[in-house]
Amino acid sequence: MATIKPIEGRSVHQIQSGQVIVDLCSVAKELVENSVDAGATSIEVRFKNHGLDAIEVQDNGAGIAAADFDTLALKHYTSKLSTYSDLTSLSTFGFRGEALSSLCALSKFHVVTARADDGPKGTKLEFEQSGKLKGTSVVAAKQGTIVVVEQLFYNLPVRRKELEKTVKREYGKVLQLLNAYACISTGVKFSVSNQLPKGKKTVAFATQSNQHTRDNLANVYGAKTLMALIPLDLTFEMDSSAKPAAAMQSARNWSTQDDGSKTVKIAGHISRPVVGEGRQTPDRQMFFVNSRPCALPQVAKAFNEVYKSYNITQSPFIFADLKLDTNAYDVNVSPDKRTILLHDQTALLESLKNALFELFQGHDQSVPQAQLA
Numbered sequence: 001m002a003t004i005k006p007i008e009g010r011s012v013h014q015i016q017s018g019q020v021i022v023d024l025c026s027v028a029k030e031l032v033e034n035s036v037d038a039g040a041t042s043i044e045v046r047f048k049n050h051g052l053d054a055i056e057v058q059d060n061g062a063g064i065a066a067a068d069f070d071t072l073a074l075k076h077y078t079s080k081l082s083t084y085s086d087l088t089s090l091s092t093f094g095f096r097g098e099a100l101s102s103l104c105a106l107s108k109f110h111v112v113t114a115r116a117d118d119g120p121k122g123t124k125l126e127f128e129q130s131g132k133l134k135g136t137s138v139v140a141a142k143q144g145t146i147v148v149v150e151q152l153f154y155n156l157p158v159r160r161k162e163l164e165k166t167v168k169r170e171y172g173k174v175l176q177l178l179n180a181y182a183c184i185s186t187g188v189k190f191s192v193s194n195q196l197p198k199g200k201k202t203v204a205f206a207t208q209s210n211q212h213t214r215d216n217l218a219n220v221y222g223a224k225t226l227m228a229l230i231p232l233d234l235t236f237e238m239d240s241s242a243k244p245a246a247a248m249q250s251a252r253n254w255s256t257q258d259d260g261s262k263t264v265k266i267a268g269h270i271s272r273p274v275v276g277e278g279r280q281t282p283d284r285q286m287f288f289v290n291s292r293p294c295a296l297p298q299v300a301k302a303f304n305e306v307y308k309s310y311n312i313t314q315s316p317f318i319f320a321d322l323k324l325d326t327n328a329y330d331v332n333v334s335p336d337k338r339t340i341l342l343h344d345q346t347a348l349l350e351s352l353k354n355a356l357f358e359l360f361q362g363h364d365q366s367v368p369q370a371q372l373a
């Protein structure tokens with residue numbers, strides 16, 4: 001008798017969902033990204049009991065059309081991508097159609113949504129664990145969408161226990177992640193709050209509908225933090241023949257005609273390269289690729305190395321948005337899309353270090369304390 005058999009569909013769904021939604025951060029990230037993708041100019045994230053009881057994300061975006069209710073939470077159903085080749089021209093955060101389907105499998109989940117022409121009425125949508133629409137009802141609602149995730153991991157006892165144990169630390173990580181989304185999203189009013197079971201509601205942070213990232217940073221981190229930052233406004237050619245940063249004078253003499261060269265722009269804000277203007281811990285460093293928050297450990301290392309040669313005792317505050325050609329990277333590496341594969345990373349890092357030295361030279365009279373090898 002054959003022993004190799006397919007895993008039952010429901011179990012496959014649960015196993016795969018557990019890879020998309022791994023913690024509180026993934027829930028908040030996926031829902032906020034959906035709100036931004038829906039064109040929202042106001043996004044409110046409400047945690048109940050640090051997210052242990054519920055996470056709700058309310059937006060004033062386009063809402064969901066009745067024709068899409070049935071497929072909304074089905075796996076690999078998305079309004080954002082239909083063929084693989086669309087990936088390179090993608091301007092939305094989402095594209096896999098996995099988040100809502102995974103949340104159905106791992107939480108008590110429902111959605112309330114209303115379109116502009118729905119008047120003051122909206123629809124509450126409830127789903128089965130598989131993502132199949134279970135029922136709808138008419139409710140009072142404003143234009144936009146509210147997604148409610150209750151009792152995350154209630155059906156995965158080990159993860160639920162772990163979440164109960166670590167929830168406060170997790171909540172801290174979520175705030176850091178949401179700070180990045182709030183600061184990069186110009187023209188979007190963000191607010192994040194937490195409601196304890198018997199306590200009052202506390203607002204963790206809020207931004208106004210600012211047109212500039214620097215005003216978002218001021219809202220989130222305070223005007224004083226902002227004062228210690230200088231604009232990060234770099235444009236450089238990514239030169240595959242770049243020499244190590246020790247030859248930093250050469251930064252001005254690069255051959256831009258080099259066949260392998262590509263223009264990179266980096267926009268943002270960074271601490272002044274002066275002792276006393278940095279931070280004790282490197283906890284405020286945010287990186288983006290074309291406005292998508294992501295983890296760029298090698299890029300972070302390059303920034304920190306150059307900064308350390310001016311201020312060895314502290315770490316910089318970094319808010320850096322890399323503007324890259326969409327062919328120069330691949331976001332489809334990890335389920336959470338935070339890991340990004342940068343083609344030609346070595347060339348980019350060398351050119352980046354040179355450009356940073358140049359920037360810092362303009363802001364500090366002193367010669368770097370240690371020249372990088």
Ligand code: ADP
Binds near residue numbers: 062063097098099
């Ligand atoms: P993806 O974002 O990869 O498309 P999701 O599972 O996150 O997959 O969402 C599925 C679809 O549901 C989206 O493509 C979008 O059409 C719709 N959707 C999800 N959240 C919202 C929202 N807040 N407002 C409007 N539509 C939404």
Ligand code: MG
Binds near residue numbers: 030093094095097
């Ligand atoms: Mg999505």
